[in-house]
Amino acid sequence: PRSTLFPYTTLFRSEQVMEVVEDTRGFFQERIDAALTRLDIKASEQTSLYLRELLSRGTHSVIATPDQPIVTQLASALDETQPRERRQKLQETGDAALYTCGFFQEHIQGRGMSVDYYATMGGRAYQSAAVLPGPHRSVFGELAERFSGFAQVLDEVRETTMLRTPQDIVRLYDRWRRTKSPRLAERLQEEGVFPGEGALFGSDDGTLH
Numbered sequence: 001p002r003s004t005l006f007p008y009t010t011l012f013r014s015e016q017v018m019e020v021v022e023d024t025r026g027f028f029q030e031r032i033d034a035a036l037t038r039l040d041i042k043a044s045e046q047t048s049l050y051l052r053e054l055l056s057r058g059t060h061s062v063i064a065t066p067d068q069p070i071v072t073q074l075a076s077a078l079d080e081t082q083p084r085e086r087r088q089k090l091q092e093t094g095d096a097a098l099y100t101c102g103f104f105q106e107h108i109q110g111r112g113m114s115v116d117y118y119a120t121m122g123g124r125a126y127q128s129a130a131v132l133p134g135p136h137r138s139v140f141g142e143l144a145e146r147f148s149g150f151a152q153v154l155d156e157v158r159e160t161t162m163l164r165t166p167q168d169i170v171r172l173y174d175r176w177r178r179t180k181s182p183r184l185a186e187r188l189q190e191e192g193v194f195p196g197e198g199a200l201f202g203s204d205d206g207t208l209h
Contacts, residue, residue, distance in 0.1 A: 028055040028157070035156035039183070041149045047142045051153065054095055070097050070121045077125060083132055090129035091136070094143060097122025101147075102154020106175075115151075123147040159187055 029052045036043055043051075073096060077089035097118045100108065105115050127144035130137050143150055159172065176184040176195050188195050 025052055025056050028052045031157045031160055032153060034160070035153045038156060038186075039149065039152055041146070041153060043150070043153075044138070044142060046136070047139045047150075050136065050139045050143075051150065054099065055154075055157065070100070070118055074121050074125055078128065084134070087129050087132040087134050090125045090132070091140070093125035094122050094129060094140065097125065098143065098147065098151055098154065101151035103158050105151075105155060116148075119147050119151060122151075156183075 029048070032048055032051050032055075035041075036048065070093065073089070073093040077086060077093050080086035080089050101115055101118050101122065108115055108118060123144045126140040126147065130140035130144060172184060172188060173193065173195060175181070176188060185195050
């Protein structure tokens with residue numbers, strides 16, 4: 001198969017990390033499956049594939065931005081009178097909320113907004129889409145029911161694909177220090193970092209302390 005180049009961008013680093021991947025769908029599916037297992041979240045095959053496609057098609061159309069806040073997207077979708085257009089807009093709103101919660105939680109919090117608020121908006125969008133005729137109805141219902149869990153799955157995918165430099169690991173440690181999340185502590189340990197109250201301990205090479 002032909003190789004595909006695609007960027008990983010973070011809010012913490014100005015550069016783009018370009019990586020050659022033979023099969024982007026397979027690449028994301030492996031990480032989604034691993035995240036579902038790690039977080040002990042059950043997902044139907046259809047929902048797992050939907051998450052894969054959401055990641056594979058890129059981020060340009062699925063990020064909630066200040067110019068197009070999630071509440072505005074949801075209101076526009078609910079005001080749509082044509083069922084087909086209404087369903088499409090609801091799906092796009094749910095996708096935007098899910099992707100934003102999964103990949104940009106710190107950005108949301110840094111702007112003084114609540115991740116739970118985005119989760120509520122996204123869950124409502126998916127639930128509204130689930131009752132309309134068309135494909136993915138069961139998927140939308142599943143995403144609505146466990147929206148926060150699936151946002152964690154995307155966050156896990158983000159961490160496993162973005163954790164490339166010592167600076168990234170330090171930032172992960174800072175998140176653990178603020179939240180004391182056992183999941184973040186486990187991620188740090190997998191990178192050879194054992195979080196403690198007083199210091200950041202790394203491997204024997206002394207890179208991180």
